[in-house]
Amino acid sequence: MSTTVVNTGTEGKTWGGGNEPLKASYGKMMMWFFIVSDALTFSGFLAAYGFSRFKFIESWPIADEVFTHVPFLHGQELPMIYVAFMTFVLIMSSVTMVLAVDAGHKMNKTKVTWYMFLTIIGGLIFVGSQAWEWATFIKGDYGAIQTKGGNILQFVDTEGKRVALADFVVAEEKYRSEHERKNGLWFVQEGTLPTYTVDEVIKGLESHENVLVRTQVINEEGEKTVLSRAESLKQIKENGKAVVEGANLYVNEYGSPLFADFFFFITGFHGFHVFSGVVINIIIFFNVILGTYEKRKSYEMVEKVGLYWHFVDLVWVFVFTFFYLV
Amino acid sequence: MGHEHKLEILRGLVKFKSNTQKIWGVLILLSIVTAVEVALGIYKPEALMTQVLSMKLLNWIFIILTIVKAYYITWDFMHMRDETKALRRMVVWTAVFLICYLVFILLQEGGYIEGVYSTGFVKRDF
Numbered sequence: 001m002s003t004t005v006v007n008t009g010t011e012g013k014t015w016g017g018g019n020e021p022l023k024a025s026y027g028k029m030m031m032w033f034f035i036v037s038d039a040l041t042f043s044g045f046l047a048a049y050g051f052s053r054f055k056f057i058e059s060w061p062i063a064d065e066v067f068t069h070v071p072f073l074h075g076q077e078l079p080m081i082y083v084a085f086m087t088f089v090l091i092m093s094s095v096t097m098v099l100a101v102d103a104g105h106k107m108n109k110t111k112v113t114w115y116m117f118l119t120i121i122g123g124l125i126f127v128g129s130q131a132w133e134w135a136t137f138i139k140g141d142y143g144a145i146q147t148k149g150g151n152i153l154q155f156v157d158t159e160g161k162r163v164a165l166a167d168f169v170v171a172e173e174k175y176r177s178e179h180e181r182k183n184g185l186w187f188v189q190e191g192t193l194p195t196y197t198v199d200e201v202i203k204g205l206e207s208h209e210n211v212l213v214r215t216q217v218i219n220e221e222g223e224k225t226v227l228s229r230a231e232s233l234k235q236i237k238e239n240g241k242a243v244v245e246g247a248n249l250y251v252n253e254y255g256s257p258l259f260a261d262f263f264f265f266i267t268g269f270h271g272f273h274v275f276s277g278v279v280i281n282i283i284i285f286f287n288v289i290l291g292t293y294e295k296r297k298s299y300e301m302v303e304k305v306g307l308y309w310h311f312v313d314l315v316w317v318f319v320f321t322f323f324y325l326v
Numbered sequence: 327m328g329h330e331h332k333l334e335i336l337r338g339l340v341k342f343k344s345n346t347q348k349i350w351g352v353l354i355l356l357s358i359v360t361a362v363e364v365a366l367g368i369y370k371p372e373a374l375m376t377q378v379l380s381m382k383l384l385n386w387i388f389i390i391l392t393i394v395k396a397y398y399i400t401w402d403f404m405h406m407r408d409e410t411k412a413l414r415r416m417v418v419w420t421a422v423f424l425i426c427y428l429v430f431i432l433l434q435e436g437g438y439i440e441g442v443y444s445t446g447f448v449k450r451d452f
Contacts, residue, residue, distance in 0.1 A: 014412075022413040032413065036421050043425040047432040054436030058444065064367070084364045088357065095353045098403045102345050222375070310403045314396055321392040325367050326385045 059216035061255035093122025094313040104299025116285040123278040140246030144253040147239035169204035194243035
């Protein structure tokens with residue numbers, strides 16, 4: 001009896017077996033497939049953002065009015081500038097990463113070390129900038145009134161320029177103090193009380209003839225609707241329920257709370273990716289210094305973390321567009 | 327494993343001498359695109375505010391420029407240009423198809439709900 005030899009007639013062809021049809025190592029291929037799944041996660045978030053925005057298309061906050069700050073330049077309205085800087089930092093660190101990969105192909109340890117180092121620095125600057133962006137957003141700048149229906153009423157002067165609560169409202173002596181854990185019921189506490197009460201805002205509005213209310217509704221010129229003086233007073237008196245300063249997951253002085261929720265969630269998830277990317281880069285950086293890849297005679301690990309790092313940059317390109325530009 | 331790189335971008339319009347040179351070239355391209363986006367975002371030219379396919383022309387430009395940037399990051403920084411056709415299609419076609427599907431469904435639904443709200447089923451308090 002002779003052994004059966006199976007001939008499929010596909011030997012030597014791409015998918016005939018016994019070779020690597022994709023010409024990529026297992027690790028690199030799996031990094032690509034992980035990136036596909038992570039890209040789907042992020043597009044899920046961004047599509048959900050688009051969904052909510054389309055749902056409230058007539059009253060969504062205008063990003064140019066929300067992100068106007070640049071560090072060290074107080075009181076100036078400079079939309080886009082800082083976030084453009086952040087984008088450039090991230091693209092730049094992508095460039096140093098790909099240069100590290102390129103140096104790895106040439107087995108140049110010194111260059112890989114330096115480029116990895118620069119990549120890590122770029123990542124840290126980006127995460128730091130994002131933290132600053134968050135802090136500014138949480139702190140808020142003008143303050144607003146939330147109505148019973150959950151809408152946000154902001155204040156402008158007769159020329160349409162924004163007016164901060166501090167410019168026309170005087171804080172009086174309060175009888176209401178913040179409820180802390182140490183007083184009363186130990187398991188109950190509340191958040192920080194706003195600087196002003198609704199009644200103080202009403203008084204301030206009555207005594208300042210040139211202050212008007214601006215609603216969330218976007219008019220035909222693509223700007224927020226400004227109410228007449230009489231209508232302004234009526235809205236605040238009848239519907240004003242709470243003073244909002246800054247933004248958190250429940251209230252948002254810039255408009256719809258959903259905007260703040262998505263901002264925190266999407267940029268937070270992205271920032272977490274950048275953070276973990278920096279950690280992985282640091283690990284690889286030390287491996288490079290220790291000569292691990294020199295001994296292995298291949299810098300492919302640098303290439304794999306490089307893929308992840310570029311992906312983080314890729315996601316930011318989309319976050320930048322959908323949060324700040326569109 | 328060989329590390330040969332394809333050094334042409336823009337369909338052969340620009341050909342670089344080395345991989346390092348290509349990286350810097352792509353950086354310049356990405357910076358220009360970002361600068362254009364930022365300039366358009368700050369000045370918002372009135373001519374681009376017309377509605378095209380139920381969205382402002384300016385927003386379409388932003389989205390197209392973003393996809394251009396994504397292409398060069400994936401193709402040149404992530405070396406997709408040098409991978410085999412099969413790997414490239416597994417990654418790119420899968421992602422592009424699923425993302426387009428998801429975005430279409432969600433935006434369609436969002437627009438529908440907005441219609442329900444604005445035709446009076448939900449009353450605003452002002």
